Amino acid sequence: MATRGQKQSDEQRLTELHDKLSQSKRVLVLTGAGVSAESGIPTFRGSTAGSWRGFTISELACPEAFQRSPSQVWELYHYRREKSLAAKPNLAHVAIAKFEQFCLKRGIDFMLATQNIDRLHQRAGSSRVIELHRSLFLVRCTACDSVTENYDSPICEALRGRGDPSPQADSTPIPEDQLPRCAGCSGLLRPYVVWFGEPLNEGELSSVQEFANMSDFVLVVGTSNAVYPAAMIAPDARRSGAQLAEFNLDASCSSSNDVSYFVAGPCGSTLPKALPRL
Ligand code: BJW
Ligand code: ZN
Numbered sequence: 695m696a697t698r699g700q701k702q703s704d705e706q707r708l709t710e711l712h713d714k715l716s717q718s719k720r721v722l723v724l725t726g727a728g729v730s731a732e733s734g735i736p737t738f739r740g741s742t743a744g745s746w747r748g749f750t751i752s753e754l755a756c757p758e759a760f761q762r763s764p765s766q767v768w769e770l771y772h773y774r775r776e777k778s779l780a781a782k783p784n785l786a787h788v789a790i791a792k793f794e795q796f797c798l799k800r801g802i803d804f805m806l807a808t809q810n811i812d813r814l815h816q817r818a819g820s821s822r823v824i825e826l827h828r829s830l831f832l833v834r835c836t837a838c839d840s841v842t843e844n845y846d847s848p849i850c851e852a853l854r855g856r857g858d859p860s861p862q863a864d865s866t867p868i869p870e871d872q873l874p875r876c877a878g879c880s881g882l883l884r885p886y887v888v889w890f891g892e893p894l895n896e897g898e899l900s901s902v903q904e905f906a907n908m909s910d911f912v913l914v915v916g917t918s919n920a921v922y923p924a925a926m927i928a929p930d931a932r933r934s935g936a937q938l939a940e941f942n943l944d945a946s947c948s949s950s951n952d953v954s955y956f957v958a959g960p961c962g963s964t965l966p967k968a969l970p971r972l
Contacts, residue, residue, distance in 0.1 A: 708967050711939055711955045716796075716970045718910040720803040722902070723790055724927055728916020728942060730814050732784040732962040735777060739918045740944055746770050746859045756890045764882060765867040768874065771885040772849060773857030775830045778812040779847055785962040786915065787818035792971035794820055799972060803909075807902045809917060809924050811887050824898050826924050827888040833874060837881025850874045899923060906931035914940045916961050919949040941965060 715721060727737035736744020738751045746754070749770075753759065760767045790806060797804035807824040808815055813831060815823045833849075834841045848854045852872035858864070874883040888894055903926075906912055912931045919925045928949035932938050939955035940948055941964050948956065957964045 707955060708957065708964070711957070711968050712970055714937075715793075715911060715968070716800070718802055720905070720909045721797065721805075721911045721913065722906045722909045722927075722931070722936075723793070723804075723806045723913045723915060724902075724906075724917065724924070725790070725806070725808045725810060725815070725915045726917025726919075726924075727810060729786050729790075729808075729961055730781070730784070730810055730812055731916065732786065732960055733781040733812075733814055735774075735781055735812055735814075737916075737918075739920060740947065742943070744859070746773065747863065747865070748861045752890055755887070757892065760884055760889075763867065764870060764873055764884070766865065767885070768849075768853060768868070769857045769865075771830060771887075772853040773859060774812075775849065776847060776857070778814070778830055779845070781812065781814065783814045783818035786960075786965045787814050787820070789965040789969045789971070790815065790915075791819035793969040796970045796972050803905075805902065805905045807924075807927070809921070824902055826894055826899065826902070828886055828895075830885065830887065832886035833883040834886040835876035835879060835881045836884055838876060838879045840876065840878055841886055842877075844874075894923060903927060903930065906936065907934035909936045912936045912938050914938060914942075914949045914953075915965065916942060917949070918947040920947070925949070939968070941968070 731737055731742045754767055754770050794804050806820050807826055809827050811827050811830045813829060831843055831845055832841060833844050852868045876883055906927050909931060912928050914928045928938055932950050932952050937954040938950055940953045941957045941961045945956055945958055
């Protein structure tokens with residue numbers, strides 16, 4: 695437990711960070727699953743991790759799993775789509791959106807890059823979000839490759855009521871012709887997220903890397919920084935001269951051993967104190 699003296703110095707550090715951010719010229723915010731944890735969306739790793747039928751994310755978020763069982767992978771993503779649609783942005787998403795407005799007004803270059811696929815940043819009012827791992831609400835046809843946005847709930851009738859995360863849930867495979875299909879060619883659709891072994895959008899990734907490497911500050915929020923290439927962004931920026939400020943429940947998953955500010959605690963409470971707003 696923090697002593698009174700330590701609490702005071704934590705507050706002083708937050709005020710110092712707040713002042714430095716208002717004087718910055720360029721700031722990148724990089725977020726991960728922890729930013730949505732207070733909206734009720736489970737993380738993949740750490741104390742807030744959720745589990746879907748006992749699988750780890752790397753067992754299901756890969757092309758091989760979709761090839762083996764498109765029904766199982768669609769159940770997982772249907773469950774996560776419905777959960778995200780029902781969730782509301784929390785105080786952390788709002789603080790980031792307000793900070794963007796502040797930066798715009800003050801002439802500070804601002805970029806938000808997220809590993810999240812839930813679109814809660816956009817719903818909180820962030821205007822331009824780079825979605826490094828794309829989105830739950832994009833689908834791609836496995837036959838004609840067309841990519842479309844899709845917010846249908848459920849995405850197809852056969853998935854209605856399916857996707858229960860409990861290991862005892864009904865896992866009878868849904869026939870492929872009843873899974874989400876392409877409106878153009880009737881091919882099987884897949885969730886258009888970045889799975890393990892798949893490349894991120896090269897142009898977007900390099901624009902984030904370039905921006906990070908020229909930033910005064912990189913704010914690393916709610917990520918275990920365990921998944922590449924996103925995990926390289928903050929340490930590379932640090933080597934290029936950016937200061938890092940990290941917001942996480944747990945100090946052990948730091949993005950670099952050279953973090954200027956480590957702000958421990960739920961980011962829905964810490965970010966509103968650290969980020970300037972109008
Ligand atoms: C709070 C909080 C609160 C909680 N407040 N904090 C180099 C070295 C080793 C391996 C590799 C490498 N390069 C590539 C690899 C392989 C692989 C990889 O990184 N593996 C690692 C596991 C080692 N990477 C890839 O395969 C990537 N592709 C690639 O590199 O392609 C190369 C290529 C080039 C050319 C041709 C072909 C290929 C793709 C990675 C895609 C990962 N996608 C996933 C799943 C898909 C989307 C989805 O279904 O969601 O994305 S994995 C999963 O992890 C998801 C997340 O976006 C990602 C990151 O997780 P994140 O956001 O950090 O969440 P958590 O849960 O890990 O952490 C949450 C944190 O929040 C915790 O620290 C908590 O403490 C904290 N927290 N509540 C503040 N309230
Ligand atoms: Zn098609």
